[in-house]
Amino acid sequence: xxxxxxxxxxxxxxxxxxxxxxxxxxxxxxxxxxxxxxxxxxxxxxxxxxxxxxxxxxxxxxxxxxxxxxxxxxxxxxxxxxxxxxxxxxxxxxxxxxxxxxxxxxxxxxxxxxxxxxxxxxxxxxxxxxxxxxxxxxxxxxxxxxxxxxxxxxxxxxxxxxxxxxxxxxxxxxxxxxxxxxxxxxxxxxxxxxxxxxxxxxxxxxxxxxxxxxxxxxxxxxxxxxxxxxxxxxxxxxxxxxxxxxxxxxxxxxxxxxxxxxxxxxxxxxxxxxxxxxxxxxxxxxxxxxxxxxxxxxxxxxxxxxxxxxxxxxxxxxxxxxxxxxxxxxxxx
Amino acid sequence: xxxxxxxxxxxxxxxxxxxxxxxxxxxxxxxxxxxxxxxxxxxxxxxxxxxxxxxxxxxxxxxxxxxxxxxxxxxxxxxxxxxxxxxxxxxxxxxxxxxxxxxxxxxxxxxxxxxxxxxxxxxxxxxxxxxxxxxxxxxxxxxxxxxxxxxxxxxxxxxxxxxxxxxxxxxxxxxxxxxxxxxxxxxxxxxxxxxxxxxxxxxxxxxxxxxxxxxxxxxxxxxxxxxxxxxxxxxxxxxxxxxxxxxxxxxxxxxxxxxxxxxxxxxxxxxxxxxxxxxxxxxxxxxxxxxxxxxxxxxxxxxxxxxxxxxxxxxxxxxxxxxxxxxxxxxxxxxxxxxxxxx
Numbered sequence: 132x133x134x135x136x137x138x139x140x141x142x143x144x145x146x147x148x149x150x151x152x153x154x155x156x157x158x159x160x161x162x163x164x165x166x167x168x169x170x171x172x173x174x175x176x177x178x179x180x181x182x183x184x185x186x187x188x189x190x191x192x193x194x195x196x197x198x199x200x201x202x203x204x205x206x207x208x209x210x211x212x213x214x215x216x217x218x219x220x221x222x223x224x225x226x227x228x229x230x231x232x233x234x235x236x237x238x239x240x241x242x243x244x245x246x247x248x249x250x251x252x253x254x255x256x257x258x259x260x261x262x263x264x265x266x267x268x269x270x271x272x273x274x275x276x277x278x279x280x281x282x283x284x285x286x287x288x289x290x291x292x293x294x295x296x297x298x299x300x301x302x303x304x305x306x307x308x309x310x311x312x313x314x315x316x317x318x319x320x321x322x323x324x325x326x327x328x329x330x331x332x333x334x335x336x337x338x339x340x341x342x343x344x345x346x347x348x349x350x351x352x353x354x355x356x357x358x359x360x361x362x363x364x365x366x367x368x369x370x371x372x373x374x375x376x377x378x379x380x381x382x383x384x385x386x387x388x389x390x391x392x393x394x395x396x397x398x399x400x401x402x403x404x405x406x407x408x409x410x411x412x413x414x415x416x417x418x419x420x421x422x423x424x425x426x427x428x429x430x431x432x433x434x435x436x437x438x439x440x441x442x443x444x445x446x447x448x449x450x451x452x453x454x455x456x457x458x459x460x461x462x463x464x
Numbered sequence: 465x466x467x468x469x470x471x472x473x474x475x476x477x478x479x480x481x482x483x484x485x486x487x488x489x490x491x492x493x494x495x496x497x498x499x500x501x502x503x504x505x506x507x508x509x510x511x512x513x514x515x516x517x518x519x520x521x522x523x524x525x526x527x528x529x530x531x532x533x534x535x536x537x538x539x540x541x542x543x544x545x546x547x548x549x550x551x552x553x554x555x556x557x558x559x560x561x562x563x564x565x566x567x568x569x570x571x572x573x574x575x576x577x578x579x580x581x582x583x584x585x586x587x588x589x590x591x592x593x594x595x596x597x598x599x600x601x602x603x604x605x606x607x608x609x610x611x612x613x614x615x616x617x618x619x620x621x622x623x624x625x626x627x628x629x630x631x632x633x634x635x636x637x638x639x640x641x642x643x644x645x646x647x648x649x650x651x652x653x654x655x656x657x658x659x660x661x662x663x664x665x666x667x668x669x670x671x672x673x674x675x676x677x678x679x680x681x682x683x684x685x686x687x688x689x690x691x692x693x694x695x696x697x698x699x700x701x702x703x704x705x706x707x708x709x710x711x712x713x714x715x716x717x718x719x720x721x722x723x724x725x726x727x728x729x730x731x732x733x734x735x736x737x738x739x740x741x742x743x744x745x746x747x748x749x750x751x752x753x754x755x756x757x758x759x760x761x762x763x764x765x766x767x768x769x770x771x772x773x774x775x776x777x778x779x780x781x782x783x784x785x786x787x788x789x790x791x792x793x794x795x796x797x798x799x800x801x802x803x804x805x806x807x
Binding site: 191297299327329330331333335355357360361381384395396400401403406408413416 | 509655659663681687707708722724725729
């Protein structure tokens with residue numbers, strides 16, 4: 132057997148992100164002067180292959196949600212480059228961007244907050260098809276019924292309103308709406324974190340089934356490492372706006388390299404009461420993204436920090452002997 | 465009368481809500497014991513009745529529409545259900561205290577952390593202001609808040625989520641309660657902060673010896689914290705056992721479903737989602753409340769007769785009880801390779 136190449140061949144790359152930065156100005160005082168910037172996303176790069184899933188994992192404030200929205204151009208980027216099927220997303224004029232958006236969709240954590248309470252389910256799911264001029268009349272009805280069926284809801288639900296559905300069903304509705312325009316990429320922003328565990332498993336299973344059927348790529352953003360590594364081919368761990376480690380998900384679990392990943396993994400509640408507990412607790416709390424520490428952003432909390440760490444920003448580079456396992460830590464380079 | 469090592473004994477607790485849409489059967493015939501110095505976890509999904517059980521113990525269920533219809537809560541030879549309200553106020557915050565999920569909404573934003581904790585001491589222990597403040601500072605130090613002399617003067621919004629939850633725990637423990645009810649104490653926190661809070665609670669229990677009633681939806685938190693577990697579904701306890709026995713030998717199909725729908729880092733196989741959804745407490749299914757979702761349902765007995773919660777011969781410990789007519793067949797669900805529940 133031949134080992135898979137570390138990077139997918141050119142035509143298989145769907146999304147390419149290069150050195151992406153999103154900084155938000157912080158304004159204070161009567162005149163609203165800019166007193167600093169929150170570096171929500173601070174130089175991240177990755178590629179996502181067609182039909183694959185990349186997990187973005189990290190704790191609150193690490194920049195994972197901002198990264199997802201910047202990639203879709205829902206938030207303006209400060210700098211960097213996003214290519215979708217080779218097209219420069221940030222350079223596209225409005226009309227072309229609109230056409231591109233058909234292929235890049237998003238689903239949210241709170242499906243209720245993202246469904247218009249005054250529209251029927253059929254109206255919500257059919258709206259993108261109408262707006263983009265893909266279907267109307269009978270054809271629209273047929274497509275909506277197909278989409279409901281695809282996400283495991285009865286087509287007879289089409290005349291009901293969002294409040295009549297449970298959290299899991301609303302997430303299915305959100306997925307059906309995202310699927311309407313036959314996208315190739317779906318940004319999934321904490322899609323199961325508000326759901327009960329039995330419903331969470333239903334939605335994860337549905338997402339996996341749809342991916343296999345439709346060859347969808349997912350950028351799967353979540354704080355739960357177990358959920359992310361379950362569904363993802365590759366996982367990128369974010370801390371203070373940067374990717375600190377990226378690897379195939381089973382490699383990351385078997386051999387975490389970055390001290391922050393190790394801390395994160397040791398903090399996950401154990402899966403069986405008899406498993407020994409080996410806690411590695413980072414010192415203190417996450418610093419402000421307005422004033423990230425110099426050098427490695429994790430060094431003030433890192434148990435292994437040494438003199439190079441505050442002085443030099445570590446690059447995200449392959450670890451020795453593992454071309455597809457990237458880590459940004461001076462311990463390895 | 466409960467034996468000496470049992471701090472609190474809940475017997476036949478039944479709480480219903482009488483609403484315009486009908487009667488909501490939130491908690492039905494719930495019984496369990498809380499041993500001294502140990503942790504009992506009530507685990508289940510939203511709407512299963514775990515929080516209402518805790519509120520019923522403290523008699524904090526809003527009435528109307530809620531009412532404690534039947535049952536007893538025995539603690540130190542008294543039935544809390546029958547206690548006059550004045551005596552119950554002495555129990556709350558003093559002998560039984562509570563830690564909530566969202567510290568920001570349960571702390572008062574216009575008072576300093578120190579004032580709020582000291583208030584509990586002056587109220588329940590009749591201590592003077594200086595004495596109360598000294599105890600507050602000592603308690604904040606004990607829960608790992610750095611520089612407590614300065615932090616007592618801070619307001620809740622000046623603290624991070626983790627520090628606020630530590631302050632909540634300090635408030636819950638400052639009067640030396642025998643029982644702390646912790647309702648999803650770490651659900652709103654990041655995983656590294658959650659680990660710190662769980663370690664803190666466990667350490668304090670070893671030191672002080674209070675019992676903990678832990679309410680959670682997270683089996684990982686159960687594995688970290690609990691000595692005994694009761695699994696709730698549709699207002700009832702469907703299985704209870706010591707924690708190791710429950711994880712190694714679950715005897716209710718719902719418990720197996722919970723385990724198999726949970727992604728873990730170790731397990732890479734497909735998830736086995738439970739089909740359908742938790743029933744509304746306004747419309748609990750007949751017979752076994754889990755039968756519409758259960759792969760073992762026989763369609764007859766399961767639909768018409770409610771299985772009692774009773775010890776099973778398949779259990780490896782005498783305390784292991786399950787409410788299932790087919791507990792003998794549950795083992796096959798645990799090992800069945802193909803998707804347990806077709807999606």
